[in-house]
Amino acid sequence: MSGGALSRTERESRLLRAFVELADTLVDDYDVVDLLHRLVDHCVQLLDATAAGLMLSDQHGGLRVVAYSSAQTRMLELFQLQASEGPCLDCVSTGEPVLVGDLSAQTRRWPRFAPLAVKEGFASVHAVPMRLRRETIGTLNLFRRETGLLSDEDLLVVRALADTATIGILQERAIRRGEVVTEQLQTALNSRVVIEQAKGVLAFAGNLEMEQAFHALRSYARKRGRRLAEVARELVDGELRPEDLSD
Structure with missing residues (x-):
């Protein structure tokens, strides 16, 4: 079952609360940092993931770690930035999800990141872009201790969570004016x-x-x-x- 030991009813209830929290950003002032931490917490609670992290693009086109569910996740995210390789960087550069069911088989693709992630006990990773139209502002990343890909249902959920959070960050009013929206990201x-x-x-x-x-x-x-x-x-x-x- 996805989301740990949650029953389907409990999972649906938590999922509904998660989307209500994220949707509130469209109609009210909100704390963007707390929003992103709630987002990674929801991913661990609702999905078949051991840990989750989130990176955002800064004003200079670089990536920075903003939210994470554990110190170990933050370390893996930072290592990707230092090594200039990994699923999160690939996800942001292409604007497409990077789904890896077996990290141990990716040492040629990511010769520095993959061995470290495996050493830390992670076997698979899913990086989903935070994207609106053609603009990718970051990536939501799920790490698992088991090999294999998330179910189609869980992938839909994580994409929907990432999309909803992205809209909340960018805010549609600014998008309609055609502005380059950086204020919330930089905050x-x-x-x-x-x-x-x-x-x-x-x-x-x-x-x-x-x-x-x-x-x-x-x-x-x-x-x-x-x-x-x-x-x-x-x-x-x-x-x-x-x-x-x-x-």
Whole structure:
């Protein structure tokens, strides 16, 4: 069954909530960083995936890691950028999905990335473009510990999630005006930097793992209806103390 041990009814209910959350970006102001983290979380919960990550194009045409479900996923994404090879880069350059059922058979295609991914315990990968019309703004990436491809049903779901999130980021009003839309993308990329700094502050102060620090930061922001980047910046600037987030 897709989505781990979820029953079909539970999976459909979660899937509906996921699309409602993403659709809300079209009618209301929203926190783009939190949106993208929810997107990768939904992918792990709903699909037959071990981990998920998301990259966005910056204003200079490069790729940057913006959201990920685990530190291990972030490491794999960053390694692709450093090695200048991998499924995510191929996906963005072609604008087409890159679906690999057996990473161990791809060492000639990706001589540096494929062995590392296999060593980390991943056996297959699916990279789906975040694309609207002819513009590809990033890629949504699913890593699995089992060989084989996702089911056709799961592929439809991940494509739909990626497409809906893409529309939310670009916003149709700007598209109708024919503008090159970079503001929301750059906001996400810039916010990522200060969030990583805040995670480091929390991790050091509370002797936490980086993922634990991020969850504490995210929980504090959500409970108070605030943006992640705003809370992170206050923490880095000393306006918030690390102990404030444990209240």
